[in-house]
Amino acid sequence: MHVIAVASQKGGVGKTTISLNLGLALGRAGNRALILELDAQGSLGLSLGLADRARPGVAELLTGAERLESVLLRTREPELQVLTVGRVDPTTVAGFEDALARGPVLPSVLARLSPDFDIVVVDCPAGLGKVTTRALEVATHALLPLQAEPLALRSIGQLLAVIDRVRAEKNPQLSLLGMVLSMFDRQASASLDVAETLWTKFPDGIILDTVIPRDEAFLEASLRGAPLLLMQKRPPPLARVFDQLANDVLVRLDPTSPDDDDGPISLLL
Numbered sequence: 529m530h531v532i533a534v535a536s537q538k539g540g541v542g543k544t545t546i547s548l549n550l551g552l553a554l555g556r557a558g559n560r561a562l563i564l565e566l567d568a569q570g571s572l573g574l575s576l577g578l579a580d581r582a583r584p585g586v587a588e589l590l591t592g593a594e595r596l597e598s599v600l601l602r603t604r605e606p607e608l609q610v611l612t613v614g615r616v617d618p619t620t621v622a623g624f625e626d627a628l629a630r631g632p633v634l635p636s637v638l639a640r641l642s643p644d645f646d647i648v649v650v651d652c653p654a655g656l657g658k659v660t661t662r663a664l665e666v667a668t669h670a671l672l673p674l675q676a677e678p679l680a681l682r683s684i685g686q687l688l689a690v691i692d693r694v695r696a697e698k699n700p701q702l703s704l705l706g707m708v709l710s711m712f713d714r715q716a717s718a719s720l721d722v723a724e725t726l727w728t729k730f731p732d733g734i735i736l737d738t739v740i741p742r743d744e745a746f747l748e749a750s751l752r753g754a755p756l757l758l759m760q761k762r763p764p765p766l767a768r769v770f771d772q773l774a775n776d777v778l779v780r781l782d783p784t785s786p787d788d789d790d791g792p793i794s795l796l797l
């Protein structure tokens with residue numbers, strides 16, 4: 529089972545949006561996918577239209593109040609399930625984070641999920657705190673959204689340093705799946721400058737080909753509690769960007785997939 533930690537140092541760069549829409553696209557592509565929310569803010573549940581702290585989830589697994597089978601949420605997409613953060617009391621977030629970061633619950637939950645899922649997409653909280661570090665310790669891959677704006681470039685070094693440290697001390701199998709440029713605005717010169725710097729200064733292969741554009745439709749989708757693809761019966765063309773991202777991710781998870789051996793296919797039979 530691949531475990532992809534979606535992490536960033538900066539807040540509000542699109543981690544939850546990417547986790548949700550990527551998880552759905554992976555499920556639609558036939559992968560048994562789970563979106564796992566580790567952010568006490570609970571934005572994933574809110575983005576799915578769940579009332580604040582409505583459902584038990586990770587928090588209840590930590591206290592032992594619920595069993596894993598009863599907190600997994602099934603979705604309209606048969607291959608996709610969701611595990612939200614649960615009812616974290618805003619006054620005890622530090623306790624929740626400590627329990628998540630120190631205890632054995634997270635690795636043991638992942639071990640129990642392993643026979644039933646191909647890919648787990650982990651929506652991390654913002655920053656390089658203990659929960660993100662813990663997610664990286666149990667992940668197989670890190671996916672780093674980078675907001676296409678100048679401050680984003682400054683935070684990359686620190687995040688890469690944390691990944692290196694986790695790999696050296698706790699999780700040698702952790703690999704960098706790549707960075708994905710998000711909220712890209714091709715009409716803003718600052719956004720274009722950041723994209724150009726990333727594409728020219730970083731080693732080949734670190735930046736994923738898929739770019740997530742800045743678009744009002746994302747705000748509308750999170751307000752209405754739906755992934756972009758399910759916003760209306762005929763999804764906006766923008767939703768296809770996540771099929772492309774899922775494809776990018778799948779090729780990197782399995783570099784021996786047939787995509788590598790790509791030749792022309794005859795139209796005529």
Ligand SMILES: Nc1ncnc2c1ncn2[C@@H]1O[C@H](COP(=O)(O)OP(=O)(O)OP(=O)(O)O)[C@@H](O)[C@H]1O
Binds near residue numbers: 539541542712746748
């Ligand atoms: N590509 C985009 N274009 C426009 N708005 C976006 C885009 N991606 C996300 N947003 C909006 O930006 C806000 C922050 O996005 P999101 O919650 O996904 O970021 P995050 O990195 O998970 O934030 P946090 O660090 O708080 O967890 C949300 O209101 C979301 O709807």
Ligand SMILES: [Mg+2]
Binds near residue numbers: 544567
């Ligand atoms: Mg988030």
